Amino acid sequence: MSSTSRARGWDVPANLDKDPATVPDPATTPVPEDLRREIEAHMALYPDTRSAALPALEAAQRRYGWCSPEAIEQVACVMGVTPASLDAVTTFYDMLETELVGRHSVYVCTNISCSLRGADELYGAMREAAHEDATFNVRSFECLGACDIAPMASVDGVYVGPLTVADVPQLLDDVRAGREVLPDKQLVRRACADPTAGSAPAAGDTPAAGSSPAADGASAPGGAPEGSA
Amino acid sequence: MTRPLLFDGIDEPGLNTLAVYERRGGYDALRKTLTQMTPEQVLSELEASNLRGRGGAGFQMGKKVSFLPKGSIEKYLVCNADESEPGTFKDRELMQKSPHMLLEGLIIASYAAGASRSFIYIRGEYVQQADILDAALVEAREAGYLGERILGSEHSLSLVVHRGAGAYICGEETGLLDSLEGKRGNPRLKPPFPANEGLYKGPTLINNVETLSTVPTIIAIGGAEYAKLGTEQSTGTKVVSVSGHVQRPGNYEVELGVPSREIIYGLAGGPPPGRSVKCWFPGGSSAPVLTGDELDVPYDFESLAKAGSMLGSGAIIVVDDSTPILELALKTAKFYRHESCGKCTPCREGTNWTVHMLERIDRGEATPMDLEVMASVQEHIIGHCLCVLGDAMAMPIGSMIAKFKDELEAHMEKRRLEYAPVEAAPAEAAA
Numbered sequence: 001m002s003s004t005s006r007a008r009g010w011d012v013p014a015n016l017d018k019d020p021a022t023v024p025d026p027a028t029t030p031v032p033e034d035l036r037r038e039i040e041a042h043m044a045l046y047p048d049t050r051s052a053a054l055p056a057l058e059a060a061q062r063r064y065g066w067c068s069p070e071a072i073e074q075v076a077c078v079m080g081v082t083p084a085s086l087d088a089v090t091t092f093y094d095m096l097e098t099e100l101v102g103r104h105s106v107y108v109c110t111n112i113s114c115s116l117r118g119a120d121e122l123y124g125a126m127r128e129a130a131h132e133d134a135t136f137n138v139r140s141f142e143c144l145g146a147c148d149i150a151p152m153a154s155v156d157g158v159y160v161g162p163l164t165v166a167d168v169p170q171l172l173d174d175v176r177a178g179r180e181v182l183p184d185k186q187l188v189r190r191a192c193a194d195p196t197a198g199s200a201p202a203a204g205d206t207p208a209a210g211s212s213p214a215a216d217g218a219s220a221p222g223g224a225p226e227g228s229a
Numbered sequence: 230m231t232r233p234l235l236f237d238g239i240d241e242p243g244l245n246t247l248a249v250y251e252r253r254g255g256y257d258a259l260r261k262t263l264t265q266m267t268p269e270q271v272l273s274e275l276e277a278s279n280l281r282g283r284g285g286a287g288f289q290m291g292k293k294v295s296f297l298p299k300g301s302i303e304k305y306l307v308c309n310a311d312e313s314e315p316g317t318f319k320d321r322e323l324m325q326k327s328p329h330m331l332l333e334g335l336i337i338a339s340y341a342a343g344a345s346r347s348f349i350y351i352r353g354e355y356v357q358q359a360d361i362l363d364a365a366l367v368e369a370r371e372a373g374y375l376g377e378r379i380l381g382s383e384h385s386l387s388l389v390v391h392r393g394a395g396a397y398i399c400g401e402e403t404g405l406l407d408s409l410e411g412k413r414g415n416p417r418l419k420p421p422f423p424a425n426e427g428l429y430k431g432p433t434l435i436n437n438v439e440t441l442s443t444v445p446t447i448i449a450i451g452g453a454e455y456a457k458l459g460t461e462q463s464t465g466t467k468v469v470s471v472s473g474h475v476q477r478p479g480n481y482e483v484e485l486g487v488p489s490r491e492i493i494y495g496l497a498g499g500p501p502p503g504r505s506v507k508c509w510f511p512g513g514s515s516a517p518v519l520t521g522d523e524l525d526v527p528y529d530f531e532s533l534a535k536a537g538s539m540l541g542s543g544a545i546i547v548v549d550d551s552t553p554i555l556e557l558a559l560k561t562a563k564f565y566r567h568e569s570c571g572k573c574t575p576c577r578e579g580t581n582w583t584v585h586m587l588e589r590i591d592r593g594e595a596t597p598m599d600l601e602v603m604a605s606v607q608e609h610i611i612g613h614c615l616c617v618l619g620d621a622m623a624m625p626i627g628s629m630i631a632k633f634k635d636e637l638e639a640h641m642e643k644r645r646l647e648y649a650p651v652e653a654a655p656a657e658a659a660a
Contacts, residue, residue, distance in 0.1 A: 045389045047346070047429055053411030054394050058353070092413040092570075094395030095353045107354070111315045112514055112560050113472035113546050142397060142564055143315035143514075144354050147472030147546070148479045157356030188325065188357055 021084060024077035031074045035063055039078045049079060053089050057096055066097035094141070102137035104175050106130065107154040110140040113147035117162070122151045125165040130172055149187055159187035234446045234466050235439070236482040239326050245361055247368040250329040256374060258445035262337050263382040266448075271341040275444070277452030279464045283319075284309055284400075284437030285513070285542045287530050294342050296424035297432050305433040306344040306386075307409065308335055308441055310351040311393055311400040314513035315564060316544035319468040320438035322480045324351070324358045327442070328365035332388070334444035336374060339386045342434045346387050350405050353394040362390045397568035401616045402435045403427075404570065415572050416616035439468055439543075459485035463529035467543050471497040474504065474549035483528065490524040493547055504549040508632070512541020514561055515621030517628030518548075537628070554633040555640050558626055559587045565622035576619030579610040583626060590641050593648030597638055604630050 038059045042052035056079060060071040067090045069083070076083040090096045108114075108123040123140050130136040144159070146152045152161025155175060160182045163171070167182060174181040183189065233239075243249040250256070262271055276291030297304055308331070312320040324331060331349075339347055351359045366388055369375045377385045391409055398404040399414040406428050408414035427433025443465065447455045456464045463485040469492055472478045476498030483492055489511065493499060500506055506521035511528070517538045519526065526536045533540045548557055566580040586603050589595045607623035607630070614620070630637065 048410065050411035051391075051409060054353075054408070055392060058392070058394060088413055089411065092396060093353070093393070096394050111564060112510075112557070113316050113478075115560055116473045116546075116548060116552065141354075141395075142567060143313060143317075145312050145318045145321050145352070147316055147318055147470065147544075150472060150478065154354060154356075157354075159357065 021082055023080055023082055024073050026077055029073060029077040031077055032063070035059060035074065036078050039075060043079065050081065052079065053081075053086060054093070057086065057090060061096060065103055066100050068100070097137070102130075102133070102135050104136050104156055105154070106136055106138045106156075106171075106175075107141035107144060108138065109142070109144040109146070109150070109152055109154075111143035113143070114150040114152060117150045118164075119151035122153075122163055122165060122168070125168050126153070126171075129168045133172070133176075135176070136172070146187055149185075149190070152187075155181045160185045161187065233482045235323065235327075235330070235442055235468055236480075239322075244327050245325070245329070245365065247329060247365070247372060250327070254449075255329055255445075256333055256372075258448040259333050259336055259374060260380060262340055262448055263380050263384060268341050268343060271337060271448070274447055274452035275341065278447045278455040279452075279462075280440065280443055280447060280455070281463065281530060282437055283439035283443070283467065283543065285314065285515070287540060290436060290440055293424065293436070294338070294434060296422070297342050297344075297434055298425070299343070303346070303431055304342060304344040305428045305431055306335065306339045306342055306347040307405065307428060307433055307435045308347070308349040308438060309400065309402065309405060309435055310349050310355070310438045311405060312355075312438070312542075313352055313397040313400045314515060314542045314544060316470060316472050316510060316513050316546040317542040318470045318472075319480050319543060321355060321358055323438055323442050323468070324355070325361055328362050329369065330442045330445060331362075331438055332365060332369050332374070334441035335388070336379065336386055337444050337448060338434065338436060338441055340384050344434060345385055347389075348409060348428075349388065349390045350399070350409055351390060351392055352399070353392050356392075359390055359392050366390060396570075397564075398570045398616070398618055401618065404616065405435070406433065413570070415570050416618075418615055460527070460529045460531070462531045463540075467528075467540075469528070470542075470544040471547070472544070473509075473547040474500045474506075474552075475547050476501060485529040486527045486532075488524075489519075489526050489528045489545070492528055493524060493545060497545075497547070500547060500549040504551060506547055507550045507552065508548050508554070508557075508629075510544070510546040510548075510625065512539045513544040514546065514564065514625060515539075515617075516541045517624045518632065520632055553640065554629055554636050555587065555590060558629045558637075559584065559591070561625055561629075562587055562622055565618060569618055573614035573616075573619065575610045575613040576622075579606050579619055580622050582606060583622065590637065591644060593641075593644035593646075595641050595645070597641065599641075600630055600634060600637060 039056040042055040043049040046052060056075045057067055060075050061067050064071045072083050072086045076086050091098055108126050110119045110123050127138050130138045144154055146159050149161030151163055152159060153163060158181055171182055238253055272294055280290045281287040282290055310320055335347060373380060375386055375388055393399050396414045399408045401416050402423055403417035404414040423433040423435055425432060458465045466482050466484050468480050468482050470480050481496045508518040508520050510516050510518055511533050519536060519538050523536055526532050530540045562583045566584050569576050569580045571577045583606055586599055607627040610619040610623040
């Protein structure tokens with residue numbers, strides 16, 4: 001990620017003759033009914049409705065694919081805030097898109113633990129394989145919190161790993177076909193205890209409670225929270 | 230430790246559902262709390278346990294609860310589930326496999342703190358875990374563990390699972406609060422501390438997932454009993470995330486005070502055959518690195534601090550001898566540059582210039598003096614910002630410069646010679 005600003009229009013001069021945007025008028029700002037209801041449901045959860053900014057923007061992004069100026073205007077209208085205040089929020093967070101991107105997000109973790117196990121190569125292969133397909137949004141991401149399956153990726157929110165470059169075509173094909181992505185490599189399907197963990201401890205009464213995917217991928221469904229999600 | 234506390238039965242299929250959790254004795258501690266104990270008694274158990282926060286700072290939980298003002302003022306409890314410290318994935322495991330344990334701990338803590346509204350701020354990337362928490366929340370509410378007058382007591386609690394949207398800084402407690410209020414996640418000036426002025430300017434208790442998940446155990450066995458585990462200043466057990474160059478990366482629950490070597494080699498299997506440990510982060514990427522000669526340090530707060538590092542979030546990242554230290558430093562510095570919120574100059578500029586200077590080494594443009602300049606940049610970041618994000622880069626980078634100076638200088642010289650001929654050629658011709 002470059003160090004330039006993610007804020008839209010940061011490099012164009014401001015038009016000082018223009019009046020600042022105010023809270024959008026509900027009479028002239030059409031908002032789809034289901035989106036409005038979802039945002040209002042989030043607002044109702046908090047003592048201060050402004051707390052709903054992130055879930056509201058996430059809902060708009062889910063609908064439009066990115067936080068477009070129109071999407072932000074609609075959220076601002078429902079929440080009764082200025083579009084600028086939501087723009088400020090949008091540009092701060094990595095998962096909120098400030099440009100039109102592919103529908104399917106593939107976040108490849110390239111932080112320390114994953115890169116020690118080949119994540120940079122994986123990311124390169126993923127970009128290469130998906131770069132002509134506009135339905136994908138392949139991004140390198142900071143630590144996704146799954147270093148036990150490094151190198152890994154989050155595909156539309158589903159964690160898969162450990163991945164090799166050879167897994168890339170299958171992964172993309174699964175997404176294109178609307179199938180579950182690499183079912184055998186999904187984090188939530190992984191067995192908890194590594195049968196070999198603690199089998200070779202040093203002396204003493206080392207506790208042997210482990211929750212580690214077996215290195216050889218020998219996993220059995222157990223403790224998998226399928227169905228509850 | 231005869232059996233694990235947090236990971237006991239973590240393997241059991243369906244532990245994430247209320248039925249299985251209750252069958253294993255779940256919510257008994259909450260029932261005991263609400264029917265037999267006063268908030269003061271819960272607080273004194275927490276204090277007796279000497280449980281230290283598992284998020285990174287290691288502050289005593291009981292003390293933190295006691296800082297909240299008494300009285301009928303509206304108080305908030307926020308669970309920090311924005312686990313983003315590189316190398317850390319313990320909270321993810323706990324929330325995914327045993328979400329009710331977190332909820333039970335959270336409800337007990339809210340009783341001790343007198344909080345009536347609670348939030349779990351979970352990082353946006355944990356989509357599946359947030360869905361699991363939401364499902365558990367519905368179950369708990371239907372069973373009467375959440376809501377008005379829980380289990381017939383005077384205590385009421387609402388809970389919202391709030392999803393973040395990708396920002397490391399929101400794991401910092403005041404950045405988290407701003408984010409939860411719907412703003413950019415910029416850290417606040419402290420004091421006032423969240424205990425006095427936190428969420429919506431109200432008194433707020435903020436605890437990490439693992440910390441809260443430990444609370445039911447403390448109530449069940451008693452604080453004094455819990456304090457017998459571990460060492461005097463680091464009581465209890467800790468889930469350690471081990472990753473990087475080890476053969477069995479994963480989460481392991483250990484009693485605090487075990488030799489680090491037993492975790493890295495015994496449990497996680499050590500580096501691949503034929504390789505050795507070059508350095509390791511004991512507590513996430515923000516912790517100063519220790520070398521392969523420092524593997525026998527006991528894994529607890531005070532021993533790691535004495536060794537010049539920290540236990541942090543309990544994430545061990547092992548780096549073997551196949552990795553150049555410059556590569557590791559660059560990866561680390563780039564992460565903090567990306568995640569700096571930009572509010573404080575030393576952090577914003579310091580992380581940026583550290584990356585530039587490290588890249589200069591790789592381009593053959595650096596001189597040995599650059600290492601001194603870089604080290605002084607790190608010193609000028611530490612303690613000069615609103616939060617510790619800048620420090621979190623300065624500490625590991627500083628330790629890498631100090632401990633691997635020879636390697637960095639050799640790298641510098643090698644690169645300089647590789648790129649030098651272009652300029653050196655005319656000089657040679659003149660001579």
